[in-house]
Amino acid sequence: MNSTKKKTLYAILLLGPLLCIFFTLFTGRYPVSMNAVVQILWSKITFSTCNVDEIYQTVVWDIRMPRAILGALVGGCLAVSGAAFQGLFRNPLVSSGILGVTSGAGFGAALAIILFNATAPIYLFAFAFGGMAVMFSYLIGRVYNTTPTIMLVLGGTIVSSIFSALISFAKYVADPTDELPSIVFWLMGSLASARYQDILIAGIPMLLGIFGLLAVRWRINVLSMGDKEAQTMGLNTQINKGIVIVCATLATAGAVCVSGIIGWVGLVIPHIGRMLVGNDNRVLIPVSLSLGACFIILIDNMARMISGSEIPLGILTSLVGGPFFIYLLKRTKGGGW
Amino acid sequence: METLLAVRNLSFGYNKTDVLTDISFELQRGEILFLLGPNGCGKTTLLDCVLGFLKPRQGEIYLNGNNIKDIKAGQMARQMAYVPQSHEKTFPYTVLDIVLMGRASYVGAFSAPSRQDKAIAEDTLQMLGIYDLKDRPYTQLSGGEGQLVMIARALVQQTELIVMDEPTAHLDFKHEMVIMETIVDLVKKTGISILIASHFPNHAFYFENNQLCCKVALMNEHKFVDLDSPSEVLSEENLRITYDINARLVSCLIDGERQVNQIIPISTFKTKTGSEREN
Numbered sequence: 001m002n003s004t005k006k007k008t009l010y011a012i013l014l015l016g017p018l019l020c021i022f023f024t025l026f027t028g029r030y031p032v033s034m035n036a037v038v039q040i041l042w043s044k045i046t047f048s049t050c051n052v053d054e055i056y057q058t059v060v061w062d063i064r065m066p067r068a069i070l071g072a073l074v075g076g077c078l079a080v081s082g083a084a085f086q087g088l089f090r091n092p093l094v095s096s097g098i099l100g101v102t103s104g105a106g107f108g109a110a111l112a113i114i115l116f117n118a119t120a121p122i123y124l125f126a127f128a129f130g131g132m133a134v135m136f137s138y139l140i141g142r143v144y145n146t147t148p149t150i151m152l153v154l155g156g157t158i159v160s161s162i163f164s165a166l167i168s169f170a171k172y173v174a175d176p177t178d179e180l181p182s183i184v185f186w187l188m189g190s191l192a193s194a195r196y197q198d199i200l201i202a203g204i205p206m207l208l209g210i211f212g213l214l215a216v217r218w219r220i221n222v223l224s225m226g227d228k229e230a231q232t233m234g235l236n237t238q239i240n241k242g243i244v245i246v247c248a249t250l251a252t253a254g255a256v257c258v259s260g261i262i263g264w265v266g267l268v269i270p271h272i273g274r275m276l277v278g279n280d281n282r283v284l285i286p287v288s289l290s291l292g293a294c295f296i297i298l299i300d301n302m303a304r305m306i307s308g309s310e311i312p313l314g315i316l317t318s319l320v321g322g323p324f325f326i327y328l329l330k331r332t333k334g335g336g337w
Numbered sequence: 338m339e340t341l342l343a344v345r346n347l348s349f350g351y352n353k354t355d356v357l358t359d360i361s362f363e364l365q366r367g368e369i370l371f372l373l374g375p376n377g378c379g380k381t382t383l384l385d386c387v388l389g390f391l392k393p394r395q396g397e398i399y400l401n402g403n404n405i406k407d408i409k410a411g412q413m414a415r416q417m418a419y420v421p422q423s424h425e426k427t428f429p430y431t432v433l434d435i436v437l438m439g440r441a442s443y444v445g446a447f448s449a450p451s452r453q454d455k456a457i458a459e460d461t462l463q464m465l466g467i468y469d470l471k472d473r474p475y476t477q478l479s480g481g482e483g484q485l486v487m488i489a490r491a492l493v494q495q496t497e498l499i500v501m502d503e504p505t506a507h508l509d510f511k512h513e514m515v516i517m518e519t520i521v522d523l524v525k526k527t528g529i530s531i532l533i534a535s536h537f538p539n540h541a542f543y544f545e546n547n548q549l550c551c552k553v554a555l556m557n558e559h560k561f562v563d564l565d566s567p568s569e570v571l572s573e574e575n576l577r578i579t580y581d582i583n584a585r586l587v588s589c590l591i592d593g594e595r596q597v598n599q600i601i602p603i604s605t606f607k608t609k610t611g612s613e614r615e616n
Contacts, residue, residue: 090425090428225438226425228390229421231390232413234411
């Protein structure tokens with residue numbers, strides 16, 4: 001890829017999510033004119049006073065804006081860690097939840113709903129249990145001071161299944177009138193509760209994870225050659241694998257703890273990226289980031305607009321994304337697989 | 338000549354089974370060491386010890402005078418490269434991307450290969466005559482082309498030693514020759530040293546016939562049986578002892594000037610033929 005082509009690509013990657021966010025600001029059940037949106041944005045950016053009606057300001061700046069930003073972060077995180085894990089585990093069927101972070105976070109959230117039924121502990125528990133699940137998987141996969149890929153995947157599968165069972169148990173003991181519905185809704189994923197303070201808190205691990213993975217993205221290529229070859233090419237496989245796992249876990253756990261479980265993105269968005277730009281992680285990781293962000297913002301718009309009550313995100317991602325994926329698959333003939 | 342690789346009294350085993358017992362050898366600069374032996378004699382294990390994947394039970398391995406235990410992966414990759422026997426292809430990277438990965442030990446932790454790295458990779462592809470393949474997905478290459486790509490990836494590491502594990506396995510006649518000629522060319526042009534594990538005694542003769550400095554280490558039952566030049570080691574007697582086969586050494590003049598040695602397997606030492614055994 002030559003440098004002008006590269007610059008164009010990166011410009012598109014950056015503009016895509018920004019356009020999607022902008023589009024979000026004037027879509028929804030409460031109609032706001034494009035003109036008003038621009039005025040509100042201008043006044044917020046320049047800290048000047050705004051003569052648009054207060055209610056429009058709240059809808060655009062305090063409700064739609066944080067939701068779109070959070071959606072972008074969540075989508076980007078899930079897609080980017082999925083892409084990184086696919087490379088690391090040398091397996092295109094791996095998703096961001098392969099080491100158990102999603103099921104762990106799900107159980108953490110369920111537990112917090114039963115114990116406290118308040119938002120702050122849910123975030124905390126989801127994040128902590130997500131991280132803990134990955135740590136267990138890593139410890140299970142560790143043999144003779146090394147972590148063979150296949151053992152890590154096995155560890156992840158076992159830990160995931162244990163936490164899935166625990167989630168079922170939590171549902172079973174939960175109060176069916178209020179706790180059980182909250183657990184079920186949380187597990188289906190939503191951005192409905194997005195506020196700026198959520199972005200500030202959960203954004204830290206998410207951004208750390210994203211920038212970490214962006215920084216090591218070329219090394220993921222080398223790691224995908226397998227431990228033996230990566231080592232003979234000069235990588236300390238233990239440390240490099242550790243960095244990728246920690247970054248992907250920070251990103252995914254940060255995303256899941258605010259959004260609940262949103263499937264599909266961490267598995268399929270990287271593949272759409274592979275079909276569009278190929279498998280070199282130098283390009284694939286930024287592309288996945290941008291695609292994931294756009295995808296979740298757009299899906300979340302649909303979730304808000306389709307019916308009177310919101311449809312959970314986890315349902316729409318597959319329903320809408322699936323046919324699109326099939327279309328791309330036919331169109332690109334799978335991109336060299 | 339300078340010693341590049343020295344292995345002293347190396348033993349290795351899994352739990353109670355011994356795989357290597359008391360192996361010692363030295364590899365000099367510009368020399369080819371040819372590991373030959375029956376399946377399961379420990380060739381690949383020996384390579385894995387030398388490459389640092391397996392920790393020896395006893396003995397030491399020195400690379401450029403330093404114990405490999407004390408060499409970090411990044412440093413090691415600049416002194417010794419590896420061409421795997423069977424590379425498991427996962428993602429359809431382009432050939433150039435694959436070859437660039439060989440530059441990993443020269444690229445900073447958080448960066449990607451530079452323009453210089455790319456130039457080195459392209460030069461190497463040119464040298465091996467596979468520059469035209471550079472944008473092809475390497476999953477679509479034939480076995481021979483794929484092996485040349487693996488050699489290119491090892492070459493861009495710019496090491497003095499390349500370890501090859503059966504580089505011509507599964508290749509057809511022509512591509513086997515292409516790989517062998519490539520190796521001979523490399524050694525002649527760059528003075529690189531090669532540690533190679535193989536199942537083809539005639540490849541050792543090929544190196545010798547091309548006037549390269551080649552030593553054969555004949556392995557059997559976890560030990561070196563013999564270690565010397567191909568014409569010394571690859572005798573009818575030695576092949577009978579190691580492989581239990583009846584072989585003939587032939588020698589002929591090619592184009593009236595070049596002496597070419599080959600060893601030809603004739604038969605196994607069967608006490609009974611198949612049909613007799615059934616009766």
